Amino acid sequence: MKLLVPVKRVVDYNVKVRVKADGTGVETANVKMSMNPFDEIAVEEAVRLKEKGTVTEIVAVTIGPAQAQEQLRTALAMGADRAILVEAEGAEPLGVAKVLKALVEREQPQLVILGKQAIDDDMNATGQMLAALLGWSQGTYASKVELSADGAKVTREVDGGLETVQLKLPAIVTTDLRLNEPRYASLPNIMKARKKPLETLKAADLGVDLTPRLTVVKVEEPPKRQAGVKVGSVSELVSKLKTEAKVI
Amino acid sequence: MDMMMNDESRMLQDLVQRFVERELMPLEAAVLKREAETGSYRLLPEEEAPLLEKCRELGLWGLDVPEEMGGVNLSALDRLMVEEEVSRTITPFEFPPDSPNLHMLKAVATPEQREKYMVPYAEGRMKSCIAISEPGAGGDPAGMITRAVKDGSDWVINGRKIWVSRVPYCDFIILMARTGEGKREEGVTAFIVEKDTPGFIIEREIAMIGGKKTYELVFEDCRVPESQVLGELGRGYAPMQLRLNIRRLQVGARCVGIIGRALEMMIDQANNRATFGVKLADRQAIQWWIADAGIRMHALRLMVQAAARTLDAGGDVRHEASMIKVFATETAQEVLDQAMQCHGAMGMTRELPLQLFYQQVRLMRIYEGPTEVHRMAIARRMLKSRGSRS
Ligand SMILES: Cc1cc2nc3c(=O)[nH]c(=O)nc-3n(C[C@H](O)[C@H](O)[C@H](O)COP(=O)(O)OP(=O)(O)OC[C@H]3O[C@@H](n4cnc5c(N)ncnc54)[C@H](O)[C@@H]3O)c2cc1C
Ligand SMILES: Cc1cc2nc3c(=O)[nH]c(=O)nc-3n(C[C@H](O)[C@H](O)[C@H](O)COP(=O)(O)OP(=O)(O)OC[C@H]3O[C@@H](n4cnc5c(N)ncnc54)[C@H](O)[C@@H]3O)c2cc1C
Numbered sequence: 001m002k003l004l005v006p007v008k009r010v011v012d013y014n015v016k017v018r019v020k021a022d023g024t025g026v027e028t029a030n031v032k033m034s035m036n037p038f039d040e041i042a043v044e045e046a047v048r049l050k051e052k053g054t055v056t057e058i059v060a061v062t063i064g065p066a067q068a069q070e071q072l073r074t075a076l077a078m079g080a081d082r083a084i085l086v087e088a089e090g091a092e093p094l095g096v097a098k099v100l101k102a103l104v105e106r107e108q109p110q111l112v113i114l115g116k117q118a119i120d121d122d123m124n125a126t127g128q129m130l131a132a133l134l135g136w137s138q139g140t141y142a143s144k145v146e147l148s149a150d151g152a153k154v155t156r157e158v159d160g161g162l163e164t165v166q167l168k169l170p171a172i173v174t175t176d177l178r179l180n181e182p183r184y185a186s187l188p189n190i191m192k193a194r195k196k197p198l199e200t201l202k203a204a205d206l207g208v209d210l211t212p213r214l215t216v217v218k219v220e221e222p223p224k225r226q227a228g229v230k231v232g233s234v235s236e237l238v239s240k241l242k243t244e245a246k247v248i
Numbered sequence: 249m250d251m252m253m254n255d256e257s258r259m260l261q262d263l264v265q266r267f268v269e270r271e272l273m274p275l276e277a278a279v280l281k282r283e284a285e286t287g288s289y290r291l292l293p294e295e296e297a298p299l300l301e302k303c304r305e306l307g308l309w310g311l312d313v314p315e316e317m318g319g320v321n322l323s324a325l326d327r328l329m330v331e332e333e334v335s336r337t338i339t340p341f342e343f344p345p346d347s348p349n350l351h352m353l354k355a356v357a358t359p360e361q362r363e364k365y366m367v368p369y370a371e372g373r374m375k376s377c378i379a380i381s382e383p384g385a386g387g388d389p390a391g392m393i394t395r396a397v398k399d400g401s402d403w404v405i406n407g408r409k410i411w412v413s414r415v416p417y418c419d420f421i422i423l424m425a426r427t428g429e430g431k432r433e434e435g436v437t438a439f440i441v442e443k444d445t446p447g448f449i450i451e452r453e454i455a456m457i458g459g460k461k462t463y464e465l466v467f468e469d470c471r472v473p474e475s476q477v478l479g480e481l482g483r484g485y486a487p488m489q490l491r492l493n494i495r496r497l498q499v500g501a502r503c504v505g506i507i508g509r510a511l512e513m514m515i516d517q518a519n520n521r522a523t524f525g526v527k528l529a530d531r532q533a534i535q536w537w538i539a540d541a542g543i544r545m546h547a548l549r550l551m552v553q554a555a556a557r558t559l560d561a562g563g564d565v566r567h568e569a570s571m572i573k574v575f576a577t578e579t580a581q582e583v584l585d586q587a588m589q590c591h592g593a594m595g596m597t598r599e600l601p602l603q604l605f606y607q608q609v610r611l612m613r614i615y616e617g618p619t620e621v622h623r624m625a626i627a628r629r630m631l632k633s634r635g636s637r638s
Contacts, residue, residue, distance in 0.1 A: 034262075073255045074262070184266055187307030187320060190259045 001149070002057045004109040005046045006100055007039040007075050009068040010120040023218050026120075035071040037182075038115025040078075041175040044182040045145060046113055047079035054147045055111075057081050061103055063088050063096050069198060076193035077185035083198045088210050091203075095210040097129035102206035104134060109170065111152065116141050116174040127174035138172040139165050143179050257326050263306065264333040271299055272339040276601060279339050284598035289340055289459025299341060300372070308343050312350060313370040324494075324556040328501040332549070335505030338601035338608075344372045346414075348498070349422055352378075352438070352491040356479030365420060365440060374419040379409035379465055380488065386411065387621045389424070390432035390485070394467060396425040396439065403427075403439065403477070405447070405470040411615075415450060415463040419443055423467070428482040438484035440476045447471060458607030489566065495616045496569035497559070500552040503576035503612070506605050507545045510580075510587040513602065514538060517590050528590065537586040544579045551575065567629055570622040573612075577619065580609045 011017055011026065012034040018027045035043075049055040060075035061084040062068045072083035086099050104112065117124035131138035139145075139154030143162065146153040152167045157176045167173075185193070203210045231237045241248045253261070275295060283289045291299075303309050312327050313319020322330070330343065353366045368374040385391035394407025405425055412421070420442045428435025441448055447470030454462050479487050515538060518529040528534045555568040584606045588595035595602055613619050 070255055070258060074259060077259055184263050184306055185259055186305065187260060187263065189307075190256055190263065193259075194256060 001055050001111065001147075002059065002107065002109040003046050003049065003055045004100075004104060004107060004112045005039070005042050005058060005060050005075065005080065006096075006112070006114050006126070007043065007060055007062050007071050008036040008115070008118045008120075009033050009062065009064045009071045010036045010118055013037055013119055019219050019221050023220060024216065025219050033067070033070070035074050036115050036118045036120075038117060038119070038175050038177070039071075040182040041177070041179050042113040042115050043075050043078050043080060044180045045142075045173075045175060047183075048180065049145070049147055050079065052147075054149075059084065059107055059109065061086065061100070063091050063099050063203070065089055066200075069200075072198055073193050074185060076196045076198070077190045078183060079189070080196075082196055085198065085200045086203055086206065087200060088203045090212070091210050092212055092214055093123050093125035094129055094213065095203075095208065096126050097133055098208045099203055099206060099210070100126070100130050101133045102208055104130075106206075111147070111169065111171055111173065113145075113173045113175060116176055127172050131172040134170075134172075136170050136172050137167040138174070139167050140172075140174040141176040142173050143176050145173055145179070257329065260322075260326060261329055261333065264308070264330050267302070267306070267308065268333055268337055271302060272334070272337045272341055275339045276337060277599075280599060280601060280604065283459045283604060287455070287459055289604070291340060296341070300344060303344060309372070310345065310370050311343055313345070314354065317367055317370045319370055324497070324559040325553060328497060328552055328556050331498050331501035332505040332508075332552075335502040336509045338604050345369055346375065348491050348495050349376045349378060351494050352422065352487045353478070355487045355490055356438070358475075360475065361440065361478065375414065375417050376420050376422065377412055377414040377418040378422045378424075378488075378491070379412045380424045381411045382408060383410050387618045390436070392424060392426060392436065394423075394425045396427050396437065398427075399471070401474050402471050403474070405439065405441070405467040405472065407467050408451075409465040409467070411454070411462045412465055413460070413462055415465070421448075421465075422478060424484055424488060425467075430482060433485040435482045436484045436488075437481050438478040438488065439472060440478050441470065441472055445470055445472060456611065458604060458611055460611060492616055493565055493569040494559075496573040497552060497555055497565065499612050499616060500548060500555075500569075500572035500576040503580040503609065504545060504549045504552060506580050506609065507541060507548070507583045510584050510602060510605065511538065511541045511545065513600075514541070514583075514587040514590045517587075534590060537583075537590065541579075541583045541586070544575075544583070548572070548576055548579060567626065570617075570626050573616060574619050574622045574626070577609055577613045581606070581613065584609060 010033065011028060012032040015031055020027050043060065046055065046058045050058055058080040059082055060072055060080040062072055063086045066087060069085050072085055076083055084103065112130065114127040116127065127140060128138060139152065139156060141157045142154045143157045144155035151169055152171050152173065154165050154167060154173055156163045156165060231240060307320065310319030311322045311330060313321065315321045334341065334343065350369065357366055365374065369376060380389050382392050382394060384393065394405065394409065396403040396405045405423065407425060420440055423439045423441050424436055425439060426435055427437040447468045449466040449468060451464040451466045454464065456462055518534050518538065519527065521528050551572050555565045555572060558568065559565050584602055588602045588606065591600065594600060
């Protein structure tokens with residue numbers, strides 16, 4: 001069974017993000033970039049499924065700038081077999097989903113595993129949009145995936161508990177934090193990744209129009225959090241919640 | 249961030265950063281507590297074993313071991329990048345095997361010596377140390393008087409060595425001794441001496457600052473066969489220098505890591521501590537500490553990288569290694585002092601890693617050649633380069 005894993009290049013989760021002076025976005029010049037952590041979980045899950053024997057090939061893809069091949073190399077070092085870079089800057093979730101649909105039609109995978117969201121814009125949309133465009137079933141926020149030849153049983157993290165769904169293949173899965181703990185790419189595998197194939201395409205090669213449909217009006221930092229106050233007693237707390245915070 | 253780094257180096261850096269963050273940093277509190285309470289600055293076997301296991305799993309083993317011995321044979325540039333990353337933590341851990349003697353062995357060992365010592369060393373089954381310094385000859389090791397005399401097909405060694413590190417854990421030592429009539433550098437030969445050789449006596453253990461221990465060794469009619477001569481007879485000085493050059497670049501890379509950590513701690517403290525109603529971050533005195541530390545750390549990293557590139561291209565880095573050693577240790581010492589100062593009384597505690605880093609850097613200003621000796625060597629070369637009229 002073939003598996004497609006889309007990964008995104010984002011600002012590293014350890015970096016304190018700064019808004020650009022002109023308010024058009026966040027500063028990415030000279031900032032450490034990494035693979036979106038949820039996508040690392042997706043790659044890890046794919047590699048585990050391959051180790052179990054159900055999956056025969058893992059194709060990692062990214063839609064991003066030329067430098068995003070760094071993240072593809074990381075996916076290859078973690079265990080993906082080959083990679084595809086679709087060069088495009090600033091694509092929106094719908095555009096990305098359209099590119100992925102074109103790649104799915106070309107590659108014919110039985111399963112696509114994506115991160116539930118990317119930590120840069122937290123859209124939480126691409127997986128669902130791709131499922132809709134393809135008309136495939138979807139299991140989002142997965143904390144457990146059991147794959148067989150004809151279906152996938154996915155445990156989902158939902159409000160108030162866990163929900164288990166049985167999906168017919170082909171299907172879309174998006175990963176949640178607790179699905180697995182991604183491995184480190186070992187040094188020998190880092191060296192091997194260099195020899196794995198990495199193909200570069202343009203969105204136009206796939207017949208996809210990535211013209212933006214959204215307009216960013218303004219990007220600004222969240223307001224600074226006010227210092228907290230210590231209360232002396234429970235009754236003081238309750239009275240503050242009533243009169244000041246007005247939440248009860 | 250280095251934009252010129254290739255994909256493999258970047259991924260290696262990522263791997264090492266994660267190893268440091270997730271495996272070594274969590275041990276810091278225990279390491280500091282133990283050092284404060286018992287004076288011992290070493291990992292317990294049960295702390296070290298899982299780390300070594302993890303290193304094997306991740307291929308972080310034999311980073312500068314030749315490929316034919318199953319090693320990775322990293323470039324000096326990558327090796328020093330790894331050194332910088334792992335030096336950000338005070339947890340004492342080296343990616344196995346400890347490497348500097350390896351470079352000397354690599355340069356001069358015979359095929360038999362490679363088989364007998366270098367292979368097990370590379371695989372982590374043997375450890376080694378080096379004995380150069382003597383009570384009367386440290387910063388000027390060419391003044392050494394320990395002597396080996398040929399007797400039949402053996403060599404008989406007599407003399408005294410001091411300040412030797414790692415002795416209890418090593419299986420063999422590389423011993424420098426005089427074999428010829430030559431003066432100073434001439435006539436110095438390297439020997440491989442196994443630890444249980446009769447006449448090899450561990451005279452005493454010497455407690456140093458920073459939880460370190462060194463040893464005084466006595467050689468009394470210590471007899472070794474001809475096969476233990478390492479490299480050319482009477483020409484042991486050059487490969488020994490090679491070993492020291494690599495150590496000096498390592499000192500440079502370690503100081504970059506240490507400065508980076510101290511600087512981060514200083515910045516966090518400045519951003520979060522206020523006195524007289526004003527944040528430390530808003531005081532120019534503190535701002536200049538931070539700015540100067542940043543400038544010098546950048547310069548130092550570039551110095552180390554440039555020397556590493558020269559070394560990788562087969563060039564000689566003796567001069568650069570001296571410059572790096574002086575600049576790295578003096579800068580790190582000053583930045584650590586300011587980071588401690590910036591933390592007030594907290595900076596004086598043995599709960600923060602700063603004081604232990606400070607002691608480690610203090611030691612670095614002596615070993616692998618004291619600062620003043622390096623300055624002398626740098627100046628001599630520069631003065632000679634233009635000659636004199638008289
Ligand atoms: C922690 C530690 C570990 C060590 N491990 C080892 C080891 O494993 N193996 C080994 O062989 N040795 C080891 N050494 C020894 C180390 O290499 C020597 O201490 C060092 O070379 C200095 O020699 P010395 O102590 O005899 O000082 P000296 O040579 O007596 O120098 C003392 C001081 O005199 C001044 N000075 C000396 N020469 C000059 C000059 N030309 N111009 C101006 N000032 C000068 C400097 O301030 C210098 O610090 C270790 C030392 C330490 C501290
Ligand atoms: C060994 C020891 C014994 C002690 N014994 C006692 C004791 O018996 N009783 C007691 O009450 N206290 C004691 N102290 C506490 C000592 O008085 C304080 O540590 C000291 O006043 C500094 O305060 P702090 O540690 O809170 O540092 P902070 O006030 O936080 O200052 C930290 C650093 O910030 C910088 N800084 C602060 N203000 C300014 C400024 N305006 N401009 C520029 N830079 C600034 C300085 O570099 C300073 O070192 C002791 C401390 C030590 C180390």
